[in-house]
Amino acid sequence: MAICAPVFSQQGHPLTGTWSGDWGATSTQRNQVTFVLNWDGKNVTGLINPGPDSIPIASVFLDPTTWTVRIEADTKNKVHISAEGKLEDLGSYHRIIKGSWTQGSTKGDFKITRT
Amino acid sequence: MRPYCVLLVAVSAFAQSAATYDGSRQVKLTGVVTKIDWANPRAFFFVDVKDAAGTVANWAVEFGNPLDLEKDGWTRNSLRIGDTVNVEGVPAREPRSQAFAKSVTLAKTGKKLFVAAPKKPAVAAVHEPTPRWPDGQVRLGPPPSKKGYWKAPNATALVDSTAGKIAMNDEGLLKNLSNVDRVAPFQPWAKAVYEYRQRTLLKDDPLARCLPPGGPRQFQMPNGLQFIEQREVGRILVLLGGADRNWRVIYTDGRPQGQADEVVRGYYGNSVGKWEKDTLVVDVVGFNEHFWFANGGLPHTEALHLTERFTRPDLGTLKYEVTVDDPRTYTRPWNGGWNMQWVPNEEIQEYFCEENVEATLSGKESYK
DSSP, X not given: OOOOOOSOOOOSSTTOEEEEEEEESSSXXXXXXXXXXXXXXXXXXXXXXOXXXXXXXXXXXXXXXXXXXXXXXXXXXXXXXXXXXXXXXXXXTTOEEEEEEEETTXXXXXXXXXX | OOSSOOOOOOOOTTOOOTTTBOTTOOEEEEEEEEEEEOOSSOEEEEEEEEOTTSOEEEEEEEEEOHHHHHHTTOOTTSSOTTOEEEEEEEEBSSSSSEEEEEXXXXXXXXXXXXXXXXXXXXXXXXXXXXXXXXXXXXOSSOOTTOOEEEEOOSOSSOXXXXXXXXXXXXXXXXXXXXXXXXXXXXXXXXXXXHHHHHHTTTTTOGGGGTOOOOGGGGGSOTTOEEEEEEGGGTEEEEEEOSTTOOEEEEXXXXXXXXXXXXXXXXXXXXXXXXXXXXXXXXXXXXXXXXXXXXXXXXXXXTTOEEEEEEEEEETTEEEEEEEEEOTTXXXXXXXXXXXXXXXXXXXXXXOOGGGGHHXXXXXXXXXX
C-alpha cells in the first residue's frame, strides 16, 4: 500500500504544531510524549502532554544555523526535563526532532514527529 | 512502500523546474517516438533511445503546455508514434530517463518541430487610456464589450523594494545565495528556512502539489488572471488562470476587516478593498501556513497581513504593490511589487494543476 505525505503541510515556523513520539532510557523502556508548540514572534511556547497533567514548557531555544532545539520544563513534582535534539527533514510535514532527554536523574533519548 | 510522493511541478509552458531538471547539464537524444501524452498542463512524448552498448531506454521528454503549443501551431498529430527525432534538452536531476526538451527535430527531414522559447504575450499599446466605469472609477477588467486579462509580471520574485536588483531566475531562485539578506528583513529562523528552500531548489514547494498560490504569488503565475468587478454586490473576483485555477474575493461593500485572530484562515485570506482615487487598496489578513506566498520560498506565519495596491495608469499596465507585515517572520514591514501586462482580446486559458493529482494521492510512480 502506498502512503503519501499530506498535502496540507505547515510552512510557517518549523517548530509550530503538534509533535508526538517517545522518550526513554533504553530502547524497550519508552514513554509516549506529545508536544504542542507555538511561535509567537519572539518565543516558542507550549505544553508537554496536554491534558490534566500537562507540563508547561519553560523555554525553547532554537538555533536556526544548525537546527538544534533545546526544550526545558519542570513537572508538577519539580522534576526538571531537558530535551536537546536536532530538527531533521525540515521541508517535510512530518519533520522530526531527535536527541537526548534528561528527566531528573534519568538520561535517555527521544524522537518526536510533527503530526 | 513509498515514503512520499513524486514531486509535481506547476510551471509555465517553456520553463523547466529547477527542482526537477538540472539546468547546468544538457542531453542529446535520438530515438523513435513510442508514446505521446498530450495532456494539460504538461505534454510529454516518449522515445526509445539506444546507447553505445545497444541498451534501449525509454525516455520521457517534456515539451510544454499543450495550450501554448497549440497557439504555436502544434496539434496532437504534429509528432507521430514511429517518428525518429533528435532531442536536445535538459536532463532530470534524479537518475531517471527524463528530459525537458529545448528543441525537437525530425531526423528524416531535419524539420524543427519545436524550439523552446519564452512566450511573449500580445500587449496592449500603453498609450491607450485607462478604461473607466461611467462614474469615472478605474476598471480593472476589459473596456466595455472587449476581452482581455493580465499576464506577464515584469518580476517573478518578491523582494524588498529597498534591496535594489537581485539576480534570480523565474522561479525565484537566487543566482547568488549571499544575497539572502537583501531579499527581505528576515527574522533568523525565517532566513534559515528561506536559505534551506533555496539550497534544496524549492523541492518542497506546496505549489508543486497543486496547493493554491495565496498572497502576492497569485500575481506571479504564468497563466495570468482576470478581474471580474461585480459592483452591484460590492465585490471583485480575481480569477486565476494558472496553478489550480482558483479564485479569490475582494469585498468592496464597505464591510470592516475582521480581526486577524478570528478570521477563518485560508490560502487567499480575507480581503477588504476600497478605492482611494485611482488606486484599489486591499487589506488582507487570515492566511493559513500551508503555502508559500511568493516564488522562491519566502516563509510566513498566520500573522501575515498584506496591504495591496492596484493601479492602472493606462490600458496595458497594472501596477501591483504590496506591503508585507508579518512580525513573527520579518523584523519590519516591507514593500515589493511589479507591473503586469494587459493581454487584449484573449481570455485566461484552462490550466489545471490537478491533472496529475491521482498520482499524487496514490503515491504511484509517475514521470510527471
